[in-house]
Amino acid sequence: MAISLPQDGDDEGAGGIVAEINITPLTDVFLVLLIIFMVTSSVIANTGKKVDLPEAQEASSTPPKAVTVTVQTDGSIQVNGEAVRKDALRVYLEKALADAEDKLVILRGDREIIYGEAVFVLDQAQLAGAEGFALATSKPKKR
Secondary structure (H helix, E strand, O other), X not given: OOOOOOOOOOOOOOOOOOOOOOOHHHHHHHHHHHHHHHHHHHHHHOOOOOOOOOEOOOOOOOOOOOEEEEEOOOOOEEEOOEEEOHHXXXXXXXXXXXXXXOOEEEEEXXXXXXXXXXXXXXXXXXXXXXXXXXXXXXXXXXX
C-alpha cells in the first residue's frame, strides 16, 4: 500500500511521502515457525518406545479417542504414552476411561510379551469400566 501526497506547486506525486509495509520479514518469520512446528511435532509423535506389533492380514481403523495401553517386552506398561506401574494400572485406566469419549481400550503389545501379561491388562481394563477391547497389529511386510 502506498500513500503519496501532492505538494503545492509540484507535479502530482513528485517528492511525496511513500509509505509501504514490507511483509517479507514477516513471511520469513512465519515460515521458520512453521518449519519448527513441523519438526517438533514429528519428534513428539515418535517419542514412544518402539513396539514390534504382531502382523495381521485384516486391519481396521480404531477410533482416535480410545485409551491405548502399551506393554513392552521388559514388562513396562504405558497408558496413553504415560508410564504406569503394574499395581496402579487399574487406577490409571479408570481415570483415562473417564476422560475418553469411547470406552474402548486398545492393547499395543510387543509380539514377544507373554499371553498372561495381555490377559492381565485386559482384565484390569474390564474392571476399570472398559466397554470394548481392540488389539493393535501391523500390516504384514511385503516379501
